[in-house]
Amino acid sequence: MFNRNRAAILAAVILTAAFLLCVWLRMKYTWKPVWAHGTRGWRLTYDISFSFTKGDKIQIAIPDSTPNSRLWRETFSHEGILVDLLRNKRTRGRGASAVSMPGHERGRFFAQFDIHLRPDPQSKLPAAEEKISANDRAYYLRNEKEIQTASPGLSNILKQLSNQKITKTELLNHIFDYCAENITKGQKGTFSDATNTLEHNVGSTLGRARAMAALCRASKIPARLVAGFILENNQQAQVHYWVEVFAQKNWQAYDPENGYSVQLPITFLPVSRDSIDIVRGIKAPGYQSRFSIRRLLPPPSLSSSQERRLWSIFDLTGLPPSMQEIVSMILLLPLAALITTIFRNIIGIQTIGTFTPGLIALSFIHADWRTGTIVFVIVLCVGILARIILNKLQLLMVARLSIILTLAVLCMVLAVAVLDYLSLTPSASAVVLPIVILTMMIERFNIIAEEDGLPNALKIFATTIFVAASCFLVMKVDWFGRTALIFPEVHLLNIAILILIGRYSGYRLSEIWRFRDVTQTPPG
Amino acid sequence: MVRVRKLPFWSWPSSLRRNGIMGINSRNINIIFALNPRSNYAMVDNKALTKKLCESRLIPAPKTYALIQRFGDIKKSTDLLFSLPSFVIKPTRGAGGRGVLVIADRKNNEFQNAKGEVFSLEQIKYHISTILSGLYSLSGQPDQAMIEKLIEPHPAFKELTVAGTPDIRIVLYKTTPIMGMLRLPTKASRGRANLHQGAVGVGIDLETGITCGGVWRDRSFDIHPDTGASINGVMIPNWTNVVKTAIQLSKAIALQYVGVDILLDAEGGPLVLEANARPGLSIQIANRCGIWPRLNEINIKQGLSRVRQI
Numbered sequence: 001m002f003n004r005n006r007a008a009i010l011a012a013v014i015l016t017a018a019f020l021l022c023v024w025l026r027m028k029y030t031w032k033p034v035w036a037h038g039t040r041g042w043r044l045t046y047d048i049s050f051s052f053t054k055g056d057k058i059q060i061a062i063p064d065s066t067p068n069s070r071l072w073r074e075t076f077s078h079e080g081i082l083v084d085l086l087r088n089k090r091t092r093g094r095g096a097s098a099v100s101m102p103g104h105e106r107g108r109f110f111a112q113f114d115i116h117l118r119p120d121p122q123s124k125l126p127a128a129e130e131k132i133s134a135n136d137r138a139y140y141l142r143n144e145k146e147i148q149t150a151s152p153g154l155s156n157i158l159k160q161l162s163n164q165k166i167t168k169t170e171l172l173n174h175i176f177d178y179c180a181e182n183i184t185k186g187q188k189g190t191f192s193d194a195t196n197t198l199e200h201n202v203g204s205t206l207g208r209a210r211a212m213a214a215l216c217r218a219s220k221i222p223a224r225l226v227a228g229f230i231l232e233n234n235q236q237a238q239v240h241y242w243v244e245v246f247a248q249k250n251w252q253a254y255d256p257e258n259g260y261s262v263q264l265p266i267t268f269l270p271v272s273r274d275s276i277d278i279v280r281g282i283k284a285p286g287y288q289s290r291f292s293i294r295r296l297l298p299p300p301s302l303s304s305s306q307e308r309r310l311w312s313i314f315d316l317t318g319l320p321p322s323m324q325e326i327v328s329m330i331l332l333l334p335l336a337a338l339i340t341t342i343f344r345n346i347i348g349i350q351t352i353g354t355f356t357p358g359l360i361a362l363s364f365i366h367a368d369w370r371t372g373t374i375v376f377v378i379v380l381c382v383g384i385l386a387r388i389i390l391n392k393l394q395l396l397m398v399a400r401l402s403i404i405l406t407l408a409v410l411c412m413v414l415a416v417a418v419l420d421y422l423s424l425t426p427s428a429s430a431v432v433l434p435i436v437i438l439t440m441m442i443e444r445f446n447i448i449a450e451e452d453g454l455p456n457a458l459k460i461f462a463t464t465i466f467v468a469a470s471c472f473l474v475m476k477v478d479w480f481g482r483t484a485l486i487f488p489e490v491h492l493l494n495i496a497i498l499i500l501i502g503r504y505s506g507y508r509l510s511e512i513w514r515f516r517d518v519t520q521t522p523p524g
Numbered sequence: 525m526v527r528v529r530k531l532p533f534w535s536w537p538s539s540l541r542r543n544g545i546m547g548i549n550s551r552n553i554n555i556i557f558a559l560n561p562r563s564n565y566a567m568v569d570n571k572a573l574t575k576k577l578c579e580s581r582l583i584p585a586p587k588t589y590a591l592i593q594r595f596g597d598i599k600k601s602t603d604l605l606f607s608l609p610s611f612v613i614k615p616t617r618g619a620g621g622r623g624v625l626v627i628a629d630r631k632n633n634e635f636q637n638a639k640g641e642v643f644s645l646e647q648i649k650y651h652i653s654t655i656l657s658g659l660y661s662l663s664g665q666p667d668q669a670m671i672e673k674l675i676e677p678h679p680a681f682k683e684l685t686v687a688g689t690p691d692i693r694i695v696l697y698k699t700t701p702i703m704g705m706l707r708l709p710t711k712a713s714r715g716r717a718n719l720h721q722g723a724v725g726v727g728i729d730l731e732t733g734i735t736c737g738g739v740w741r742d743r744s745f746d747i748h749p750d751t752g753a754s755i756n757g758v759m760i761p762n763w764t765n766v767v768k769t770a771i772q773l774s775k776a777i778a779l780q781y782v783g784v785d786i787l788l789d790a791e792g793g794p795l796v797l798e799a800n801a802r803p804g805l806s807i808q809i810a811n812r813c814g815i816w817p818r819l820n821e822i823n824i825k826q827g828l829s830r831v832r833q834i
Contacts, residue, residue, distance in 0.1 A: 505553040
């Protein structure tokens with residue numbers, strides 16, 4: 001006869017073997033990162049320490065992948081601050097936003113970016129045409145404190161450069177040549193704004209870049225400054241500045257100091273656009289930043305072909321870092337399911353919904369748990385209260401659920417807005433709760449309260465939160481997320497364990513308590 | 525609240541095993557998955573189907589006055605409702621007594637429940653429409669409403685009845701009764717005879733039909749928690765017929781492990797209320813005895829090997 005228990009054990013053994021095989025194959029083939037021929041690796045390190053006053057919001061610009069460079073790994077560590085990654089709406093540049101943690105006056109931000117440079121752009125297609133809105137165009141033509149577009153000196157130079165009838169492109173070339181040739185690099189302490197640099201024909205790197213930007217803007221060519229690094233071995237890397245000009249439907253880079261135009265060498269790594277500061281927003285004095293760049297040695301076995309290997313599909317660490325974060329979060333969900341299964345089938349704790357605890361825990365992973373809990377409690381209370389009031393109307397179920405969903409959404413959004421207004425929550429890390437799950441939870445709570453009484457409802461509610469908290473504590477351990485990302489096959493092992501639990505017919509832990517009275521009288 | 529006995533805080537699994545206690549995991553894996561085919565659940569999950577089955581097999585059940593399947597039928601039920609002195613409206617797929625409306629009396633155009641609350645015809649029709657739309661069905665799916673005869677409970681249970689109607693649960697394995705329990709609604713259970721809602725379960729000796737000890741909220745109890753009356757030594761009237769009815773129904777249903785709920789009317793006639801494909805396990809506490817030994821006894825009688833316990 002077909003023995004299901006034996007079949008289940010066999011399946012679990014096969015899955016475990018498959019898991020081990022996958023790990024072995026991975027070690028053998030995909031463990032080493034794939035470096036195409038000619039690829040060069042660089043590690044850029046940020047080490048920024050600062051003291052702050054309460055309410056400071058610090059923005060740190062960080063690099064991103066470009067057509068020529070690929071950011072393939074980044075690690076962050078920080079002390080005394082809460083950090084969020086975000087993108088600038090206008091420039092699409094990446095940044096880390098940091099706020100002080102309560103009770104801390106000093107903070108430290110430490111980050112490592114591993115960057116692969118490829119001699120030929122990854123996409124062979126011509127650069128896509130970019131569009132610039134009228135608003136942005138006006139923005140990039142603006143008169144700034146240090147990029148003055150209306151000084152008499154500047155008008156004279158422009159008149160000289162455009163004395164004949166010339167096209168915009170020719171004018172741009174003249175401007176670049178002027179800044180590269182006629183303006184000389186000054187000593188330390190020289191001019192760093194456009195007007196003075198143009199007047200004295202001498203300026204710092206920044207001054208020359210600003211002079212060029214000012215000339216462009218005055219000629220109605222959108223221009224912006226770029227701060228970045230030149231990748232070369234350097235323990236004390238200096239921030240370098242150059243200009244990006246919107247011409248021929250693209251942002252083109254010009255470096256008047258080194259004389260590069262339209263395209264820069266691939267070792268030029270842009271970090272911050274339209275703002276010359278890598279670190280912004282610190283009001284208190286005493287901030288130190290150190291940037292260092294080090295070449296990464298290629299692995300001993302270099303891939304000889306430039307083609308991408310098929311099995312890199314299975315290497316999730318090759319995904320862009322921002323996607324890695326999401327993928328590792330998704331990969332944690334089965335772990336939460338496993339924990340919930342153990343609680344329900346082996347320990348014998350009831351929960352509202354099967355995946356409710358895991359999903360609640362997941363929504364807290366990348367949020368501040370204190371504010372998250374506040375929002376969670378508010379949404380639940382309003383939902384349960386609304387449900388009690390709605391009960392008087394005796395609405396049909398679907399309509400009732402939809403109303404509760406709507407209220408939960410409004411409530412959550414409002415709570416997040418209020419918390420932000422009171423600056424209680426670090427920007428963008430406000431908890432985004434699984435609203436649908438929450439709605440069902442509110443509904444179940446009320447039904448149980450009605451059917452089995454409020455004490456029972458509170459009990460099952462408390463156990464659900466307990467299981468969710470357990471899931472959260474386990475998922476919060478970075479190691480699990482990282483391991484699942486490097487070895488996604490670990491979930492084969494997860495299935496194997498779940499199969500075994502699914503065939504576990506022994507007593508649940510709660511049953512040695514539940515049935516304790518039966519064993520007091522002799523059987524029979 | 526009177527604690528009857530002082531008892532330790534837990535039992536070791538080995539002790540549970542020795543007593544033949546069936547746990548939930550074991551019930552699901554070794555009994556329900558193995559013996560109760562899912563396709564036959566519909567017969568017990570839908571009370572209208574169970575009742576149809578009873579009627580065709582001449583198994584006694586409360587008389588059904590009407591089965592309302594469509595919203596259009598609600599209007600037509602007016603005459604029927606006014607012709608009845610008392611009745612019960614229940615959803616066919618409800619669980620735990622939800623959506624059950626008991627009308628015990630009618631004065632002209634006003635219907636009254638047992639507590640004396642007054643309902644108009646419109647309110648009753650609205651209640652039926654909410655049943656049809658699935659307000660009380662388990663997954664919120666559209667449902668049907670049954671209008672049934674209100675059964676006067678047997679006077680033998682008068683002292684043990686605080687609210688609602690007591691009923692008898694009999695668990696049958698391969699059509700042989702293995703355990704029985706009298707279920708007494710309490711104030712805590714709000715008149716419902718469901719153990720996990722707070723009703724008392726009283727173990728019944730299958731041979732004699734005499735009660736012996738009980739369970740309330742998973743604890744051993746010997747008295748009714750509301751009245752303090754002893755729940756031991758109560759003789760279930762017409763016991764042989766009760767058991768016979770349960771066996772009849774279990775033979776009709778193609779489920780090998782089933783719980784049958786039976787009501788005793790004022791004359792002592794057993795009436796089938798419903799059947800359950802996954803009967804609860806607290807019945808073991810009520811009877812102070814595990815299910816496994818009784819189940820294995822039947823297997824041995826039939827020449828089968830014992831079902832694995834753990």
